[in-house]
Amino acid sequence: MKGRLAVSASLTAMAAAVTLAACGGGDGGEGSASKAPAKTSALSDKPMELTFLWFEWPPAAALEELGKEYTKTRPNVTVKVNTVPNPQWHDAIFTQFAARKTNFDLPILDSQNIGEAVDNGSILDLTDFVKENVDTSQYDPYFLAAYGQYPQNTTGVADPDAKTYGLPLLGDTWSMIWRKDLMGDTPPATWEDMIAAAKKCQDENEGMSGLAFHQAGTGDAAAVTYNVMNALYGGELWNQKDKKIEGVINDAAGKKAMDVLVNQMVPLTPKGSSNWFIDEVNAAISQGQVCVGFQWIAAMGGLTDPASSKLGTTKEEILEKLAFAPLPKQVTDKKPLGGMGLHVSKYIPEEKQAEALNFIKWFQTPEAQKKWAQLGGVPARNDVLNSPDFLEATPYNKVFTDSVSQLKDFWNLPEYAKLLNVHSTQVNAAISGTQPPEEALDKLAADEQKILDESGGL
Amino acid sequence: MANTLQTPPQSAPQAERLEAPPAAKRFAFLTDRKLSFLFISPAMALLLFLSIWPLLWLLGLSFTDYSATRDSGWGWIGLDNYIEVLTSPVVHARALTTLVFVVGAVALQTILGFTIAFLISRRVKGRGAITTLFLIPMMLSPIVVGLFWKFMLDVQFGVVNSFLDSLGLGRVEWLTQQRLALFSLVIVDTWQWTPFIMLIALAGLTAVPKYLYEAAEIDRASEWFKFRRITFPLVWPLLLIAIMFRAIEAFRLFDLVYILTGGGPGGTTETLSFNVYKVAFFGFDTGLASAYGILMVVVVTIAAQFYLRYLNRLQES
The missing domain is CATH 3.40.190.10 (Periplasmic binding protein-like II)
Structure with missing residues (x-):
């Protein structure tokens, strides 16, 4: 009797699981990231925390420090940079993407992770937004391709027709x-x-x-x-x-x-x-x-x-x-090529997405980029990379400027x-x-x- | 002579009718059976939603090509995931690594744990304090244990190598040399979990009836005879249970590998659990990882069943 019960229970469990699996077939989602609007939408006046997720290293602290400059322009917004140990960086971001709910607004992705995030539809398509709001002529085309475009051009040079999913946050080599x-x-x-x-x-x-x-x-x-x-x-x-x-x-x-x-x-x-x-x-x-x-x-x-x-x-x-x-x-x-790009999570409220896009727009201004360099970040704008502010900030910044034209990513x-x-x-x-x-x-x-x-x- | 034998009553005395108190009357519909269901239902609900339901879900996913991060749904692929896991040379290599680790670590822990317990059991003074001291490693988080052993075993800056160097023995690549890295994992796991075996063995040793030893003393039995014919046979069944717990734990070793070696050098210390983690989170092959996990559960369950049968037979004999 006991044995028969166990067998029936196992069979029922199997049947339930199989039904479950069978019911799940077919297309489950849209398969592509939502688009960010070309024009920046109205920003909220409510107190707000703009959260980044990165890994634990000095530039993460520098970014939080830079966030204080952003707060000067948007007093109701505070910038917080959450960090995890380097080996958990990818998992920390993508497990939240898997849950379709993120406790970060701007994931900082390694340039090589863009494909996975785009394919899964987890980050916003910034193509129209960038065209309308960011002066891309100031960047080395390779940075735009490596930190933002997918699929990346075979030559490594930015493709004007490719879709853009991010902008450079930190250049590195x-x-x-x-x-x-x-x-x-x-x-x-x-x-x-x-x-x-x-x-x-x-x-x-x-x-x-x-x-x-x-x-x-x-x-x-x-x-x-x-x-x-x-x-x-x-x-x-x-x-x-x-x-x-x-x-x-x-x-x-x-x-x-x-x-x-x-x-x-x-x-x-x-x-x-x-x-x-x-x-x-x-x-x-x-x-x-x-x-x-x-x-x-x-x-x-x-x-x-x-x-x-x-x-x-x-x-x-x-x-x-x-x-x-x-x-x-x-x-x-x-x-x-090292470094990472700035992206916007698809799974956050619209008002947060608007604020995140506003941060990206602000971050690409020469003033913000210079401040970023002073705090120890490596900017990506050509004018800032070649400015004395950046070149003299550390004894090794010139190494990066001299290497820009020879960079190669995987x-x-x-x-x-x-x-x-x-x-x-x-x-x-x-x-x-x-x-x-x-x-x-x-x-x-x-x-x-x-x-x-x-x-x-x- | 008085007749003290009373004639039994012709009919059973009328039992006094019990009136339920007012409060109980209100809950008259709560029979004993219903009440028992009510009491166990929170535990059953927890078990259902936290264990059984996820396990069934996992089983269902294992027959699909589902990926947790892709927005593309999932499709039924039958036994493909199971076939892929069972025929993968990487999985075979990881299974062998896991087997070597389980056998090495559990054997070492059993020998050391039993020896320490035996020595402690023979000591009268300070037994409690010594036992508590020995238990400290077991109370630490494996991540903490992994981190401090990583620092201690570091070739350049580690205290172990500094000590060996000062003795003129040279520095040893504990965590970066193929065979030594797995041996180091065994050592660290042994350091942490020997107290568990020791604790169980100590419980067994203290439960051995004293009169058996006294009888042996009268027969002038040697210490070795007493150990072989009294102590060990009585402690062995308990020790076997401890070994089973440790083997199951060792089989799913993940944290020490993650912290100490990261699976290196060249993937040679990757265990099955570490490999499942990679399948699940590097590229998010959720369906495949589910099949991998189910197979691991099946292997442990079957092994445990055989083990328990042996244990039952041992106790019966």
């Missing part, structure tokens, strides 16, 4: 940081010169390592490192037209890049650094452990802080030892998160020695091709 007190004032001319100089410095200074860079298998740490190498050696991540990854990323240039990374660069890094990301690289440079380091410019604020550095007791003393330059060229002079497909998981895991496997470099690259290419094929590509 890698800077080379080297110990000029040990290696001289002149930066190495090529990537291979840099490796040789780092090795020489390591050999001459006992206890020091030659290099520090991002190697972790989490986030985009190891992935960006390989992409830098791939681009420098003339490789490509994929062929967008033919939807091909296999045979492209692991061609001769790609293999050379992986070989240099694993066999020439990794041996110069500190022991156990294959799980390093932003904080660990900063710590190694500040503690005087390495000769050359590579870091995102927006994350370099702490390097010149005497409170966390063993290189000097004042900023000036530290700057007598550290120097900054754009990445050396090799076969090409490409640099990685795919911003809806499948980015899955592709990145494979990319990071396999590059980290090669770096940590759990797989031979060529084998890891071939597996990376095959797994990514499978993801692209299953999704149908673009």
Whole structure:
């Protein structure tokens, strides 16, 4: 009797579940983001909190500080920047998108996440709004393409007919940081010169390592490192037209890049650094452990802080030892594009959407961009990037301005998160020695091709 | 002689008719059966809405291509998700990693936990204080445990490597070398959860009747004989229950992997739970992740059933 009851209960449960699933078929939604109006609508006078969601790092605090300037123009609005640890950044935003309800008004998305957000219909289409309200001629076309457009143009240049889903918030790229007190004032001319100089410095200074860079298998740490190498050696991540990854990323240039990374660069890094990301690289440079380091410019604020550095007791003393330059060229002079764009959540009330759009319009003014630069942000307007206000604000801001014309991003497909998981895991496997470099690259290419094929590509 | 035997009454005495007090009368419709339903209904409602309904929903989703973030509805794809999970080489590799972890961690915890409990049980003074001290790791959040072990095991700045270095043993890549990383997870999990086994074993040890030892003493039995023939057989069934709880917990290990290794180096410490998380939240393949989750529940349930049968047989014998 008891057994029969259990069987009937299980069958009922199965039937209920199957019915449930069967009932759910068909189209469930619109499949595209709502459009922001071309003209800014009337703004509310009610007290309002405009909320951003970003990850925990110095620019997030700078953005909240900048929000106080916005409050001066809109006294009923306060700006709050909520942060999560970097590894949870994507999940924190997209799980709320999944719930069709967000506790943030402006999600700050990595440039590669735009495709996923657009495909899911989670952010507003800003095309008409931008045309009407923002002077886009002031931006490098690549910024507009990378931080706002989807699908991104194959050339990386903004397509005037493409749809815009965001505007640049923070521009960023890698800077080379080297110990000029040990290696001289002149930066190495090529990537291979840099490796040789780092090795020489390591050999001459006992206890020091030659290099520090991002190697972790989490986030985009190891992935960006390989992409830098791939681009420098003339490789490509994929062929967008033919939807091909296999045979492209692991061609001769790609293999050379992986070989240099694993066999020439990794041996110069500190022991156990294959799980390093932003904080660990900063710590190694500040503690005087390495000769050359590579870091995102927006994350370099702490390097010149005497409170966390063993290189000097004042900023000036530290700057007598550290120097900054754009990445050396090799076969090409490409640099990685970092940074993020400003977007508006589809799942917030209209009055909040209007306020968010007003913030975006205000943020793109030269005054707001200059203030953003003063607070430690990296602006994207050409006039501000080339202004003394920005260039003299930090010893490394010029690195970004000099790198703008050579920036290169990776795919911003809806499948980015899955592709990145494979990319990071396999590059980290090669770096940590759990797989031979060529084998890891071939597996990376095959797994990514499978993801692209299953999704149908673009 | 007085007749003390009374003739039994011909008919049963009339029972005094009980009048229900006014308050109870008002609720006369509440029979015992209805009342019992009423009392258990809050718990049943919680169970239904927080466990059974989500499980059924999960089961339903596992037969679809649903994605939580896409605004495109879902379609019925039958057993495709189950076939994909069961035939995936990545899942096979993660299952092997999980198996190695479960066997390694639970075996180590059982040996250490039982040994500590046995030693504590033989001590009379300060037993309570020592037991409490041993329980501290178990009371900490796994995230906190993961974070401080991450700092302690760091190659460059960690206290463990500084100590090894000072002894001239060199620095060890605890978290970034393929086999050592999984071993480190076993060590950290053992540090945190050995007290659980210890606690259960201690309860078993203190429940062993003293007279058995006294009888053995009279027969001049050795310490080893007493342990082998009295202590261990009586504690073993309880220990088996603790092992089952720990094995189930270890099977779904996620937090320590997330904090300590992030699944690295090269994905070699990724467990099944960590892999489900990636499937569920990297690209939001909700249908596939649901099938993956259901299969994990099925595996644990079947294993637990076999285990419990063995346990019942052991107790019966």
